[in-house]
Amino acid sequence: MTTKQTSRPDKHDPGTVADNTWFVHGGNRCDDTTGAIRTPIVMANSYQLPEDPTTLDDSDYGGLVYTREHGANQLGLERKLAALDHGEAAAVFGTGMAALHAAFFTILNPGDHAIVSNVTYMRVWGLFDSLLPAKLGIVVDFVNITDLDAVRAAVRPNTRLIHTEVIANPDLRVSDIAALADIAHAAGATLTVDATFTPPPLFRPLDRGADLTLHSLTKYYSGHGDAMGGAVVGASASIEAIRTGALHHVGGAISPFNAWLIMRGTITLPLRIERHSANAQAIAEFLAADPRIAHVAYPGLPGDPHHARASAQLRGGAGGVVSFAIAGLHQDRVRFVNDLRVITSAVSLGHDETLVAYENYAEARASAFDAPFRDHGLIRLAVGLEAADDLIADLDAALTTVYGPAE
Known part of the structure; x- marks a missing residue:
């Protein structure tokens, strides 16, 4: 043999x-x-x-x-x-x-x-x-x-x-x-x-x-x-x-x-990561300009404290995840997440569809986070491959339902 x-x-x-x-x-x-x-x-x-x-x-x-x-x-x-x-x-x-x-x-x-x-x-x-x-x-x-x-x-x-x-x-x-x-x-x-x-x-x-x-x-x-x-x-x-x-x-x-x-x-990773990053950039810019949002973390934003470090290391974008905080009550933030229609409330990231996960920090490691995330919890948006305009419209509609229209 x-x-x-x-x-x-x-x-x-x-x-x-x-x-x-x-x-x-x-x-x-x-x-x-x-x-x-x-x-x-x-x-x-x-x-x-x-x-x-x-x-x-x-x-x-x-x-x-x-x-x-x-x-x-x-x-x-x-x-x-x-x-x-x-x-x-x-x-x-x-x-x-x-x-x-x-x-x-x-x-x-x-x-x-x-x-x-x-x-x-x-x-x-x-x-x-x-x-x-x-x-x-x-x-x-x-x-x-x-x-x-x-x-x-x-x-x-x-x-x-x-x-x-x-x-x-x-x-x-x-x-x-x-x-x-x-x-x-x-x-x-x-x-x-x-x-x-x-x-x-x-x-x-x-x-x-x-x-x-x-x-x-x-x-x-x-x-x-x-x-x-x-x-x-x-x-x-x-x-x-x-x-x-x-x-x-x-x-x-x-x-x-x-x-x-x-x-x-x-096989399609280079194409997908480019789309993930482009969509995330557009969404981060929308959230950063919205007065209903208390804080946005995304290293692709020029005003982000980690932007320079990300720009020096990353090639072709800043990734497909945006984290943000919304002021108000915990129940309001839960309602916001559940009112989303295109975006799905689920863990994980890197999927073809956009996923959102809300966590309200109360455990020992919460002290490591910036004040907005400690005070208001953190909403992690794992941006998918949908049309960015549809994702932004979904976020805006859920924000409007809970917090009223942007001023």
């Missing part, structure tokens, strides 16, 4: 074609069996072993063995994502949180110290606020990540990790990735950057010195609200440690079908 060649090599190698061409062709392999020009969904959990299976080791991805560790669809997606983020390798997971946990699990050991942005995705905040300290004895300082002096002051001899988002979820503050990389590396620490809000071609953290880039593939990469996944991208040695540790032994693997769906979504 011999090991079967499962597919022909990619038609193109990264670096030999433009980014937009790699978005279309990267990671895809024609199928030897049928001649299909797209890699088919391989719904198998196990693959035929070579004649002498004892010759395999954990790093042998040429011969597929078991889908939890490496399957045909996962491998193609990993190859594509690594090149898109200018990394050497990638590992994909079942969710974004599985990818984040895998990176932290690999980097940190009991007693290590981590510096984490004090505004970050709520599940990451919870991971560092309770689970990692309680289970592994990790010591954590939550710091305003945009205050570089505060970050430097938080560094300890045992600091092993600095973690941030490019654009923070949900208040949209913007990190200086190159400066944070300098601080981390001077301390002998690893900089991990969640770039879910800013996928390629908007931004590539590895180009600015980050050690690992992480994505919730559920969001912009998938783009259709119908698949879940996560990814870690970086140097080959780092990704191999994450794969053979957290992925192989803890699990968290992505399904072949979700990997195939996300692979399909990546």
Whole structure:
């Protein structure tokens, strides 16, 4: 028995074609069996072993063995994502949180110290606020990540990790990735950057010195609200440690079908992110000029305190998320959200349709937010691909129902 060649090599190698061409062709392999020009969904959990299976080791991805560790669809997606983020390798997971946990699990050991942005995705905040300290004895300082002096002051001899988002979820503050990389590396620490809000071609953290880039593939990469996944991208040695540790032994693997769906979504990502950003810019400008709105956060606005930092780092827009606050009573804001007709009240982002989520901060981390968000709650608008005029009209109509017409 011999090991079967499962597919022909990619038609193109990264670096030999433009980014937009790699978005279309990267990671895809024609199928030897049928001649299909797209890699088919391989719904198998196990693959035929070579004649002498004892010759395999954990790093042998040429011969597929078991889908939890490496399957045909996962491998193609990993190859594509690594090149898109200018990394050497990638590992994909079942969710974004599985990818984040895998990176932290690999980097940190009991007693290590981590510096984490004090505004970050709520599940990451919870991971560092309770689970990692309680289970592994990790010591954590939550710091305003945009205050570089505060970050430097938080560094300890045992600091092993600095973690941030490019654009923070949900208040949209913007990190200086190159400066944070300098601080981390001077301390002998690893900089991990969640770039879910800013996928390629908007931004590539590895180009600015980050050690690992992480994505919730559920969001912009998938783009259709119908698949879940996560990814870690970086140097080959780092990704191999994450794969053979957290992925192989803890699990968290992505399904072949979700990997195939996300692979399909990546093809149109450059076009979609351009539309997301353009729509978000138009909506942010409308909200900023409306007297019924107490506060708008969007780094694409010239008056936003993070505009200069975003402009220096991002390419082709400021992303598809706008956060804002409306004065008045909590019940009024609930009514506003529920009166929207085109926009859907739901979590997540990066979908083809616009989603809105309202949160009234009462927990411990509320002190990290600016006063308008602490006082009035935060409405996060994940802008979709609809006509911007329709979205603006929907917002205006709901505002008028609750607060009356703009003066």
